[in-house]
Amino acid sequence: MEPSDSNQQRGGRTTVDPEQTAVSDVGEFGLIAHIRDALAGGDAPVDAIRDDVLAGIADDAAVVRAPGASEDDPGGGRVQVLTTDALVEGTHFDRTFMPLGHLGVKALSINVSDVAAMNAVPRYALVTLGLPEGVSVEETRRLYDGFRQAAEAYDVAVVGGDTTSAPRLVLSVTVVGEANADEIVYRRGAEPGDALCVTGDLGAAYAGLRVLLAERQRLQQRREQEREEDFRPNLDEFSYVIQRQLAPSARLDVMQGWREEGHRPKALIDISDGLASEVHHVCEAGGTGAHLEGAALPVAPETRTAADAFEQDVDVYALFGGEDYELLFAWPEDELDRLDAETFTQVGTVTEEGEGVRIRPPGEEEPVPLKPSGFDHFEE
Amino acid sequence: MEPSDSNQQRGGRTTVDPEQTAVSDVGEFGLIAHIRDALAGGDAPVDAIRDDVLAGIADDAAVVRAPGASEDDPGGGRVQVLTTDALVEGTHFDRTFMPLGHLGVKALSINVSDVAAMNAVPRYALVTLGLPEGVSVEETRRLYDGFRQAAEAYDVAVVGGDTTSAPRLVLSVTVVGEANADEIVYRRGAEPGDALCVTGDLGAAYAGLRVLLAERQRLQQRREQEREEDFRPNLDEFSYVIQRQLAPSARLDVMQGWREEGHRPKALIDISDGLASEVHHVCEAGGTGAHLEGAALPVAPETRTAADAFEQDVDVYALFGGEDYELLFAWPEDELDRLDAETFTQVGTVTEEGEGVRIRPPGEEEPVPLKPSGFDHFEE
Numbered sequence: 001m002e003p004s005d006s007n008q009q010r011g012g013r014t015t016v017d018p019e020q021t022a023v024s025d026v027g028e029f030g031l032i033a034h035i036r037d038a039l040a041g042g043d044a045p046v047d048a049i050r051d052d053v054l055a056g057i058a059d060d061a062a063v064v065r066a067p068g069a070s071e072d073d074p075g076g077g078r079v080q081v082l083t084t085d086a087l088v089e090g091t092h093f094d095r096t097f098m099p100l101g102h103l104g105v106k107a108l109s110i111n112v113s114d115v116a117a118m119n120a121v122p123r124y125a126l127v128t129l130g131l132p133e134g135v136s137v138e139e140t141r142r143l144y145d146g147f148r149q150a151a152e153a154y155d156v157a158v159v160g161g162d163t164t165s166a167p168r169l170v171l172s173v174t175v176v177g178e179a180n181a182d183e184i185v186y187r188r189g190a191e192p193g194d195a196l197c198v199t200g201d202l203g204a205a206y207a208g209l210r211v212l213l214a215e216r217q218r219l220q221q222r223r224e225q226e227r228e229e230d231f232r233p234n235l236d237e238f239s240y241v242i243q244r245q246l247a248p249s250a251r252l253d254v255m256q257g258w259r260e261e262g263h264r265p266k267a268l269i270d271i272s273d274g275l276a277s278e279v280h281h282v283c284e285a286g287g288t289g290a291h292l293e294g295a296a297l298p299v300a301p302e303t304r305t306a307a308d309a310f311e312q313d314v315d316v317y318a319l320f321g322g323e324d325y326e327l328l329f330a331w332p333e334d335e336l337d338r339l340d341a342e343t344f345t346q347v348g349t350v351t352e353e354g355e356g357v358r359i360r361p362p363g364e365e366e367p368v369p370l371k372p373s374g375f376d377h378f379e380e
Numbered sequence: 381m382e383p384s385d386s387n388q389q390r391g392g393r394t395t396v397d398p399e400q401t402a403v404s405d406v407g408e409f410g411l412i413a414h415i416r417d418a419l420a421g422g423d424a425p426v427d428a429i430r431d432d433v434l435a436g437i438a439d440d441a442a443v444v445r446a447p448g449a450s451e452d453d454p455g456g457g458r459v460q461v462l463t464t465d466a467l468v469e470g471t472h473f474d475r476t477f478m479p480l481g482h483l484g485v486k487a488l489s490i491n492v493s494d495v496a497a498m499n500a501v502p503r504y505a506l507v508t509l510g511l512p513e514g515v516s517v518e519e520t521r522r523l524y525d526g527f528r529q530a531a532e533a534y535d536v537a538v539v540g541g542d543t544t545s546a547p548r549l550v551l552s553v554t555v556v557g558e559a560n561a562d563e564i565v566y567r568r569g570a571e572p573g574d575a576l577c578v579t580g581d582l583g584a585a586y587a588g589l590r591v592l593l594a595e596r597q598r599l600q601q602r603r604e605q606e607r608e609e610d611f612r613p614n615l616d617e618f619s620y621v622i623q624r625q626l627a628p629s630a631r632l633d634v635m636q637g638w639r640e641e642g643h644r645p646k647a648l649i650d651i652s653d654g655l656a657s658e659v660h661h662v663c664e665a666g667g668t669g670a671h672l673e674g675a676a677l678p679v680a681p682e683t684r685t686a687a688d689a690f691e692q693d694v695d696v697y698a699l700f701g702g703e704d705y706e707l708l709f710a711w712p713e714d715e716l717d718r719l720d721a722e723t724f725t726q727v728g729t730v731t732e733e734g735e736g737v738r739i740r741p742p743g744e745e746e747p748v749p750l751k752p753s754g755f756d757h758f759e760e
Contacts, residue, residue, distance in 0.1 A: 020516035038524035062539035066447040067458040078447040136400035144418035159442035172552035
């Protein structure tokens with residue numbers, strides 16, 4: 001007998017039955033709504049049914065009460081946050097320009113970022129690896145070396161995982177974090193009049209992606225010897241934005257600093273899909289609108305240089321680029337002086353729900369509506 | 381700008397650099413050894429360094445101390461078990477004969493089985509879905525319907541997840557469970573003289589796979605109209621083994637019954653890679669050998685019928701078939717009468733390490749060495 005028979009299993013259609021609905025027709029967030037509905041099975045969501053589940057699928061991470069903890073305990077009792085995020089070759093990264101050590105860093109960072117976005121402390125990680133035939137043992141080790149280095153930096157213990165063969169490289173990571181219940185910050189909680197602020201700078205990861213894509217195109221053209229390239233980036237000149245794309249850091253440092261000072265934002269989310277998309281999430285969760293100042297968007301000089309080189313608008317990078325893994329938070333506007341000014345930039349204010357999400361472009365008098373259209377893996 | 385540029389990212393070699401080591405050269409367990417080594421980074425494994433980590437990668441699930449719990453608490457303090465397992469299209473299942481509702485059941489069951497194999501109670505699940513273009517919204521809902529039904533049966537709250545596009549369907553699931561520290565049962569702990577027992581019957585999932593593969597081959601031959609098929613299974617006749625392959629159940633029921641009776645095995649593992657492989661794991665973890673009785677292997681009548689139809693040895697199905705998700709456990713041989721005889725079958729005894737792992741084939745006088753060679757996803 002051949003127990004590896006099922007290694008040979010192949011199949012599956014590549015187009016959707018015309019009587020059914022393609023995922024691209026509903027988009028990523030539409031699909032998530034369907035999934036939440038199917039998981040509820042006609043009932044209310046799980047966080048409305050089980051009193052040990054404080055938050056389910058609607059936030060950056062789920063929040064559950066720790067075993068044996070009670071809301072009558074000091075700090076509202078210990079809770080745990082649970083989050084999972086995957087990186088799929090061909091969807092999230094290109095192995096031709098993603099060093100596998102960096103991939104390990106990124107896979108952990110994007111999950112730790114979700115824990116930071118709940119104002120919790122990451123504790124444990126599990127990592128599932130789907131490995132295609134072309135990846136060697138040595139490369140696999142480099143991937144886990146990167147994962148370990150990031151785990152050490154975040155003080156996370158890698159306690160388990162799964163390995164399997166797969167047609168493309170897939171990394172699916174779960175991180176468990178801890179906090180007191182009264183430390184947790186949700187997406188909801190912003191109120192009209194609050195300042196909307198971000199940590200760090202925006203658009204750099206997308207700028208890095210553009211630089212890498214241009215470099216890949218240049219290499220392809222050289223191989224094909226068809227024509228000269230339009231623009232050849234000097235990769236050394238773009239080391240910051242490339243690093244932001246390939247091996248981002250979660251902003252645990254900022255959250256830890258604030259916790260030590262006794263600071264706690266009113267609403268908090270990490271910027272994974274682009275600032276515009278995350279502002280919409282905060283507004284939807286809190287029942288508010290938002291006004292952004294285009295001139296206030298924090299952009300690193302290198303990001304601006306990259307956008308200029310590609311003759312693109314750097315504010316578009318900052319608003320829609322995605323993968324920044326900075327934090328967006330709401331804070332009472334008259335108490336901003338309590339925060340270290342080095343750690344954040346105010347990008348706007350929270351408004352009434354009826355005003356929607358608007359942005360005043362740099363140099364313009366009047367604000368215009370801002371669409372969420374961030375990075376959507378199912379977008380056409 | 382096109383934020384979906386990175387959807388277009390493609391690349392990656394399909395053969396290993398000849399100066400490096402192919403994963404198939406070291407096998408799945410060899411790869412896991414490399415990964416553990418890379419994750420330790422020259423240090424001891426994490427469960428030897430962090431005292432909140434009671435068990436790391438070496439068992440069915442990781443065991444960590446619950447937040448705020450202490451080993452001085454009653455029952456040794458609350459602990460959590462963390463486990464993750466993925467199902468990848470083309471490696472673990474064939475979408476042409478795997479109804480997506482069943483796939484949801486299976487993806488949760490294989491993780492709950494790991495929790496059962498630690499003698500813990502599953503509490504929370506996270507599910508990451510990688511979705512290829514050909515899967516519709518309706519099919520995705522069926523997948524989560526199955527997941528929800530299994531979650532209800534296991535009393536697990538599905539609290540989070542991630543969705544992304546992927547070249548093939550991928551389901552990566554994490555389950556968090558709970559127990560008192562003194563309830564946890566590890567792979568290690570068996571001693572010479574103990575009985576080796578299994579729950580349920582073995583080889584059924586592999587029999588189901590063979591039936592489904594034969595049916596697929598028949599359909600392909602009919603399409604190609606090249607020649608008549610050799611054997612056409614009546615699928616109704618094989619509903620039990622097909623169910624065991626497509627939608628297995630974790631044996632939480634057995635563990636719960638034993639816990640209520642105050643019973644706790646000395647060593648415990650779930651049978652995911654085949655009995656032979658799991659016996660080797662128990663022996664390696666505990667520093668023992670094992671003697672199995674081939675005539676004692678529990679096999680369902682339908683499994684035998686399937687093996688006979690394919691002119692194959694049903695004991696090979698039972699020993700190497702894999703995906704049974706029954707439990708293998710060690711128990712003091714003179715106390716077997718304390719267990720409900722309906723819940724288990726003794727398949728052998730634990731021996732001294734030097735005797736290795738041996739099996740006495742049915743009808744033979746002398747035992748022969750038993751190799752682990754179970755289902756290995758990286759096997760050639």
